[in-house]
Structure formats: C-alpha cells, structure tokens
Amino acid sequence: MRLPDRWSKTLSKYGLRWLLSALVTAIGVAYTLNYWQSDAVVRLDNLLAGERMKLEQPVLDPRIVIVDIDGKALTEFGRFPWSRNVQAQLIRQLTGHYQVKAVGYDISFPEPDTSSGYGVLEKLSARELRDVPQLKDKLQSLKTALDYDGLFASALRGQPVILGFNLSPDQVKGALPAPLFSEADLNGRELLAYNAAGYEANVPVLQQAAAGAGSFSVVTDLDGVVRNAYLIQQVGEHYYPSLAVATSMLYLDALAVKPLLTESVDQLSQSQLDSGGYDALTILLPGRKQRLIPVGEAMSTVVQFRGRGGPAGGAFRYVSAADVLTGRAPQQLLKGTLVLIGTTAPGLVDLRATPVNPEYPGVEIHANIIKSILDQRFKSRHYMAFVLEAGEILLLGLGLGLALATLSPLRSILLGVSVMAASVGLNLYLYRELDLMFNSAMLIIVLLAVFVLNVAWGYFFEVRKGQALVSRFGEYVAPELVAEMAEDPEKYNMDGESRELTVMFVDVRGFTTISEGLTPKQLREYINLYLTAMSEDIRDSHRGTLDKYIGDAVMAFWGAPVAFADHASRGVATALLMQASARRLNTDFLARGWPELKIGIGLNSGLMHVGDMGSSIRRAYTVMGDAVNLASRLEGITKVYGVGIAVGAATRAAAPEFAYRELDLVRVKGKNEPVAIFEPLGLAEQISHAERRELQDWQAALQLLRQQQWPAAQAAIAALQQLAPERYLYQLYQQRIAYYCEHPPGAGWDGVTTFDTK
Structure with missing residues (x-):
C-alpha cells in the first residue's frame, strides 16, 4: 500500500x-x-529527592522537643558520658518539674556506671583499710548515694521514659526490653524485617526500671547517606520497635503494635494498602482506635527530613540539657511534650549524612519519624x-x-x-x-x-x-546584528541589491600634521583610541554597519543587511554622537600634549547598491552608487564651511526630527545637478529659542544673497556675526558677498557653488 x-x-x-x-x-x-x-541514575534520583525535601519550608512542631546535650551542657556539667546521677537529675527535672508526657533516649547505657568510686572504696575497706571499722560503716551509709545506676533506675521507675539501644552484628550486651511480638504470634506467616545477630542494649537494672526501649539504628545507604529507617527489627525470634515507634506509643498511650500483611487485611482501604508497599503496621490506641503506618521493604520507612537540622533548622525546638537541669528553661516549652534526649556537641559522633545536610543531628532523624507517626503522614512509594x-x-x-x-x-x-x-x-x-x-x-x-x-x-x-550565511555577515557587520539575523537567516543573503540606505564618511582634519607631531607609538595609540570611539558610536549606539577603515577615515552605513525604516535618523544621531565623542577625546589628547583632534562627517541617503563585492582574492560587504559618492564629497566639503557634519537634502527630508542649518546649494565634482547641503544641530525639540531664531535669520539672509541683494544680505549676516563671532560660516559668506559686489554673477546666476575637486 x-x-x-x-x-x-x-x-x-x-x-x-x-x-x-x-x-x-x-x-x-x-x-x-x-x-x-544504572548506579548513576540511582544517584541522580537520590540527589533530586534531597533537593525536593529542601524545597519544603519547615514548620515548628511544638509537640516534639529535643533536649540537647550540647557544648553549653558539657561546659556546665562536665565531659560526656555523664555520670548516671546527672542523668537521674535530668529525668527528675523532665518528668517532675516540667511534666513532659514522654521521653526517648537517643543514648544507650550498656556498661555499669562506676564513676562514683564506690567500688574502689569497697576494695580498700576489705584490704588495705580493713582495720578501719568506721570506713565500713560509712560506706554502708553512702552505698545508696554512690550507686549511680540505682539512682538513675529509681528516677526511671514509673516514669514515661524509653531507653535506646543499638543493633550489632557481632556482640550481645545488656538487656533487651519486652518484644512487641514474636514469630509465634504471626501464625506461620513470614514478616520480612531486618534481623540482627546481636545488640548493645542497657544494663538490666536500667532496662527493668524504664517503660521500654527502642532501637536507634538507622539505614545507611552505600553512599553513606541516611534516607530510611527501620521501624521494626528482629533479634532471634522476637521483634522490637525503633526508638521512634516506642516513644510514639508511649506518647499516644498505645496498647500495642501489630503487623498487618497486606494480602490478608481486608478491612483496610485499597489506598492504605497501596501506600504500604509490602506490609503495614498498626498502632492500637484506647477506644478501639488505630493508627496505620505504611512501611516499605524490611519494615522500613522513608525519613521525611524537615529543615536543615539542628537548633537553627526550624522544624523542632532545641533546649539545652543545661537549662533543663538548672530549671532555666521555661516550663511552658516542655509541659506535655514528647522529649528526645540526644546530642549535637562536636566530637560525640551523632551527626549523620542526610539528603538535606551532611551533618544532620541523629536525634532529629527520630524526631522526623515521630512527627510522621503523630501526623499520620508518611512519604511513601506507590506499589x-x-x-x-x-x-x-x-x-x-x-x-x-x-x-x-x-x-x-x-x-x-x-x-x-x-x-x-x-x-x-x-x-x-x-x-x-x-x-x-x-x-x-x-x-x-x-x-x-x-x-x-x-x-x-x-x-x-x-x-x-x-547560519553559515549569517556567519559570513559576521565578518562585516556588528555582532548584535548577526544575532538578530541568526533568528531568521532565510531573510538575508549577500547577493547584490538596490536599497534605500544612509551612508557616512568620517575623516580626521589635518592628519598628516598630526602624524608628524607624534612618535610611532603615540600615533598608534592616538588612532586606536579615535577609531575605537567612533566604531562604538556607530555599532553599539545606533546599530550601524561598520564598512571599513581607510587609513584614518571610517565608512559606515545604515539599513543593510538588517533593514531600518529610520536609517537616516540613526545616521544623523550617530554623527552628532561622534562629534561629542571627538570633543571628549580631544580634551584627553590635549592634556597629554598631543595634537588637536577634529573630524569631518559627510552623510547622505538614497538608492545604493549593497552586497558582497570585490575580487576572487578579497571581498567585502559594502555599498556603491551616486548617493555614496555624494556622502564622500560632503565629508570633504565640511572643511570649506567650517562645520563638523554635512548632510544631503535626502537625509534631511528622511530625518525631520532634527534641526538643520542650510549651508549651501552645491554642485560637486562628477554631478551636474545641484544639491542642498545642511548641518544638523540636534533634535528640533531640544534646541533653544535663541538657536531657533538664529536659524530663521540665517535662512532669511540666504534668501537675500540668492536674490543678489548684497547690502541687505551683508547687513543680515553682520548681525548674525555679532551673535556668534566664532562661526566660520558667517565669515565665509561675508567674503563671498564682498567678491560678488566686485564681480557680480549676473542675472542668470542660480546661487549654486560649484566644486571642481573632490
């Protein structure tokens, strides 16, 4: 087909x-x-997930407070680990004075506390000092006060305090709490959870006194970053809660935690099952209520990190343990809250790499999980x-x-x-x-x-x-024009065509004399500064096409290759700007002791031939035609009339927003038709009333001259000379009138000045 x-x-x-x-x-x-x-894609996903977390602005949760064993606490109460009598005082303050609802320790106590020195004294009384009967009696009376583990256990007993423990692959130390459930409770079903070979738990006397314990172990990915945490871990045949789960249960007055295997839980909604991934946990609350915790592989959850962590992170309030121990902390900050005890002090090795911060407090990882449990909002991946x-x-x-x-x-x-x-x-x-x-x-x-x-x-x-064609234009025109052409290169080509354009010629007055008065190095700097300033005015200010340099002369045009309807106005504005730049340069040159800089500018508009022209050896994008030749002649004529700029009548007509002084009617070499030439003075709306009146008087004087009314013309120009004695144009015409008085041009005179040289 x-x-x-x-x-x-x-x-x-x-x-x-x-x-x-x-x-x-x-x-x-x-x-x-x-x-x-691909590991690279996995790393990129992890990076994007971290940046996604950073976008969420943290909101302070008043329910969860972190009691921080920080540098301030270490300064006031000594180096860490603290003696258990200090920990006992901390618990009494939190549960008694501050009346917190639950406390979770991100710290374990696997070894007995012998820091009181009681054991040493007891040995001395049995050996070296056995002959001092008073010592044994005194020791017996001090036993309770120096039993720091006993003091801590006494403070824990009957209080809502959860201790922490760590899972270990190679040791068994301390006593574990009562498990949440065991394999026997699963009725033969398999629950996939992280199974640890060992643990580093708390000394039995403390664990028996506490309300429970939870594991503070977290999941570290291959890149060393913590992104997930286990909610349930298995040791042998028994399952134990994480610190976050155990502390949340205490805070919520929960009765139990049970695993829910998704394929056997009909009472849960499909969306709840979907969010769980593999299995789910439910926290049973009083009054037949429950809270569902979706979990991922190995009973883990994705930690939703809020803020950048630490006291300035903005997600959780930090209170120094020193302020709690001394009672300086305001009671309203802690009453009824869930408190996590941890440390951010440098050197205590509880800073973890996370997606949002490479030095994130480990205790705040548990705080984030607890917040998710309390809010019933978990970030989870749909199955x-x-x-x-x-x-x-x-x-x-x-x-x-x-x-x-x-x-x-x-x-x-x-x-x-x-x-x-x-x-x-x-x-x-x-x-x-x-x-x-x-x-x-x-x-x-x-x-x-x-x-x-x-x-x-x-x-x-x-x-x-x-763009290949446009790149060729880059050899001839300004880069900003090339950029514009590149947007639609099909509109431009280098073939020859006739177009209405405005062309400019610029030359330095007396350049031969200037070159004779400067060393070669000075002359090079002189001409470079001059050409740079002129080129910038042409290209950057009014987007002209810089055609070429001819020694000290500059040639430019407007309207090609990018067409401008106002090409004449751009040319006139550029000429005025270049004269201002020349005056600025001249001030600098005179200060250096260099010759004076003056330039003449000829400007004309009309139909020209524009395109890529030249030989097989060298070509250039340029303009040719009678209108171009006239512009070149006008540049030379500026010297005759003592002006900086001369423009043709076509340019004046195409740029009417400027004020002009008519210079003459001229017949240049190579042309039979006379043309009117003008000197642009500036925008018409910006010239003063006196300048406008002078132009009117000058135009009237020109009419008298062309009518051969010599005395009246002479008197009118004399009056103008009094107003502007420095203007050479008036002197020139006084000389002409004097000549015409002695040599009358006759009745057929057309008022045109003919130039026989270029």
Missing part, C-alpha cells in the same frame, strides 16, 4: 528523528521497568509507581519527539522547557499534597535527550545551512 505523497514527504523529512526519539524513550522505559539498572513512571516516560518522550521535529528552534525550546517544568511540577505536587514519591531522574534524562537530539539535528542539518 502506497502512502499519500504528503505523508511520504513528512516521513522522509522527520522519520529518522522520530525513530531516534522513540529509541531513547524505549531505553528509558526499559530502565524504569527494571530491565536494566505501582514504576508502571506509572514508565507510562509517563512513554507518553512525554514520544509526544515531545513528535512535536520537536516539526518546530522551529525557539518553539522547540519553549515546548521542551514547558514539558520539563510540567513534569517536575507534577512530581512536586504528588510529593507535597499526596505524600507520594515518584522517581524523576530517568524521565528528565529522556526528555533532555529527546530535546538535545532534535535541537542538535535541527542545527546541524537544517538551521546550520542558513
């Missing part, structure tokens, strides 16, 4: 690009569906997330590939950025509002790859053809 011609042409033009885009998309889908893996991610990659990858192949570079960029922003925005919305985590690294990689593929293809095989 033969395709229609229109379809065939479309496939021929875009088919290969579509195929490559589809191939890139297929690779991304295969990764998402676990057909291949069908990989399918949804694959579908998104397939849809956006193919759609973007189809569209980009047919769009211009600018529209391709806009579409690519829009699709990328929309996908990132959707990911953030699902994370913030629905607490769902989706990976986005592969999607971004696929979208970027499809975008770069199509843009690069368009550049190398299509746009580059036009």
